[in-house]
Amino acid sequence: MTDQKNMILAIVLSVLILLGFQFFVERPKYEQQRAQQAQEQAQQQAGSESTVPTPGQQAAPGVPGGAGGAAAGVGRDAALALSPRVKVSTPSVQGSIALKGARIDDVVLSNYRVALDPASPPIHLLDPSGSAQPYYAEFGWVSAGGAAVALPSPESVWSASADTLTPDAPVTLTWDNGQGLTFERTVAVDKDYLFSVKQRVVNRTGEPVTLYPYGLISRGGTPATVDFYILHEGPLGVFDDTLTEFKYADLREDGDVKKTATGGWIGITDKYWLAALVPGQGKPWTYNFRYTDSNRTDRYQVDYLGEAMSVAAGGEAAVESLLFAGAKEVKLLDRYEEQHGIANFDLAIDFGWFYFLTKPFFYVLTWLHALLGNFGLAILGLTVIIKLLFFPLANKSYKSMAKMKELTPKLQEMREKYGDDRQRLNEEMMALYKREKVNPAAGCLPILIQIPVFFALYKTLFVSIEMRHAPFYGWIRDLSAPDPTSLFNLFGLIPWDPPQFLMIGAWPVLMGLTMFLQQKLNPQPTDPVQAKVFMFLPIMFTFLLGHFAAGLVIYWTWNNLLSIAQQAIIMRRMGIRRALS
Known part of the structure; x- marks a missing residue:
């Protein structure tokens, strides 16, 4: 069941990679072609x-239509x-x-x-x-x-x-x-x-x-x-x-x-x-x-x-x-x-398919903005509210993942012992789950339920004009634009303007670090190849989200931090000491 979960995650992440390639590689080429076309059109x-x-x-009566000649x-x-x-x-x-x-x-x-x-x-x-x-x-x-x-x-x-x-x-x-x-x-x-x-x-x-x-x-x-x-x-x-x-x-x-x-x-x-x-x-x-x-x-x-x-x-x-x-x-x-x-x-x-969520999210955001005086703080506040609403489901998910993480060494031993006998391996794994009273799927279902909510929040932040040119704190003066700093000139300390694809700001770096920490809290894939691929994902997402609106990256980072805190507390209560080992 753990392998199935990893496979589902791999498929989802593969789709995200393809979308990212389309959005950040193919789209600029397409826009450049369109800009050249528009320039030619403007001349005529x-x-x-x-x-x-x-x-x-x-x-017969008709609708006005068509356009006159061009000069x-x-x-x-x-x-x-x-x-x-x-x-x-x-x-x-x-x-x-x-x-x-x-x-x-x-x-x-x-x-x-x-x-x-x-x-x-x-x-x-x-x-x-x-x-x-x-x-x-x-x-x-x-x-x-x-x-x-x-x-x-x-x-x-x-x-x-x-x-x-x-x-x-x-x-x-x-x-x-x-x-x-x-x-x-x-x-x-x-x-x-x-x-x-x-x-x-x-x-x-x-x-x-x-x-x-x-x-x-x-x-x-x-x-x-x-x-x-x-x-x-x-x-x-x-x-x-x-x-x-x-x-x-x-x-x-x-x-x-x-x-x-x-x-x-x-x-x-x-x-x-x-x-x-x-x-x-x-x-x-x-x-x-x-x-x-x-x-x-x-x-x-x-x-x-x-x-x-x-x-x-x-x-x-x-x-x-x-x-x-x-x-x-x-x-x-x-x-x-x-x-x-x-x-x-x-x-x-x-507002998209999740209209019934995105519009209420918008009204909560504007209420928090009026209360806190900053749209970035409103994003953080809304994330906390959503976390509280899903606290019971998230607790169940994190407890399951913590228990699975505790069983990871035993599962690895079984894989080494019965790796050539898939049927025996599955039988031993199911027996272990039964003895330990663990349901491997229990950690997946709450997450799946939360996916529409987080996608709706992402959509709300993406389409809201209220985030356009809205400042946060420090160097973020526009939440609708990417983080203007870059890791590759040490965030402005080196007098060099990196090319666009290297404009990976401080907030995307923080997002990547929090994603890495959160990943370390989760059960690690028993397959060494999968483990290496998953270790690379925070770096990939850092570059992928580095060109997203800063407000979205701030939301993602803050959400990761809240998840890490919640999961760490649960693991400590369950007596799992080496959470980040």
Whole structure:
């Protein structure tokens, strides 16, 4: 049974090695290729123009889609200057709305910086047409196929009721088609990241007009992603309470995807940021995930199309939608979900399969952060709470492992004596377990039960924006970044910058040492080859986790220390003296 346990551990560790190779060797190569591709695309990128079907282009109402031709992209400031603008100013967002096309295409997150340095630029979430990688939201109307209705286009210039949009002062944009139809868009914004867009059409033509409301988010270029299997980045949406996710590569390879649902939402997510469209809840919508390739330029679009709305002669029609463009703060998404009835809006944060654990863990972390004043201390506190919850199971596991460690010399003697007779060896081992009242599997089961919990905690720390740029103590100024020190220049004492793969900081070294100590407390494999492999594992994990976020390494180290203390106490109580021999 001990051999079986060792075999299971070996398989699990082998999988971790393969994942580590993929993550730290293959992924950098892939990102380098993607960066070169993005550089080539940026040289050819045009101002991204989403093509809204006109009456002559479609025989039936359709979803806005596709992108216009590409030309060389210009700088962001130059792109902003291509259109008159309405300024956007809130405590969380600075930016503007382009009056040409009435697009929300300039969103800067005031409270988040690109780098830890407070002098680094703020996060630019949405960027205007004409820039290297345009990223914007657009709302409008589509007419029925064959209907000769002049609709606003990306080239239409709207008039504005005010120069600045604030949480206390909405702005109304107006455009007249010169044929009796007046289009209005009243844009409001709260103090965080939620825009409200109310579209209104006034018909003075003397004839009824049928129109279909739409909204879209268009993103030019394929963004750099973490590309880690536990995190989704790319298009996503919730339709009929079910989360749907697509990687950028999925759309490139498999083509467009259409969904229909009552209510729901659709968007594009990064690790920490989100742009999402939320049409009227309780109404049916057609959603689309789209990809186009124009002049070797990737372009992604998510959109929705509503049902026909008949605007009677002398009458009007209106529809309201929401746009979220900001940081994926859990409490904020939860509040929007409750206030506006947005189904599963919090799933924009990739809590994963263990959602029922990861989200509670997050709320405990934020509570501890408020109590202790430091996110790193909150991680340590949450680890202690989890240890206490699993104390009975862990005790059972450690007692079993301590007893197995005590029996290791006897098992080794049996292996040497009956090594050529597997049947006799197994019989003698089972007899020994029976005499000593030991169940070899008893140490495995509690650990297996705890695996989902620790994976959920790992996931919580990995996806939480609250850990981004959060300091700990000493040299750890950003818990979401790797430990900046290196063993190979004696943690800064030697004036030499090691290559990236040698950036193994103090915390990863501590983690490796604690893993080694914990391993010495466990029963050692009786097979000499397995024993040597297991002795090498702490070194391997030190290099493997050396490039993980410092917060995760601190958690792992602290968890090891707590486990060592608990197991050492149990072994001392059981009279096992040479625990580390």
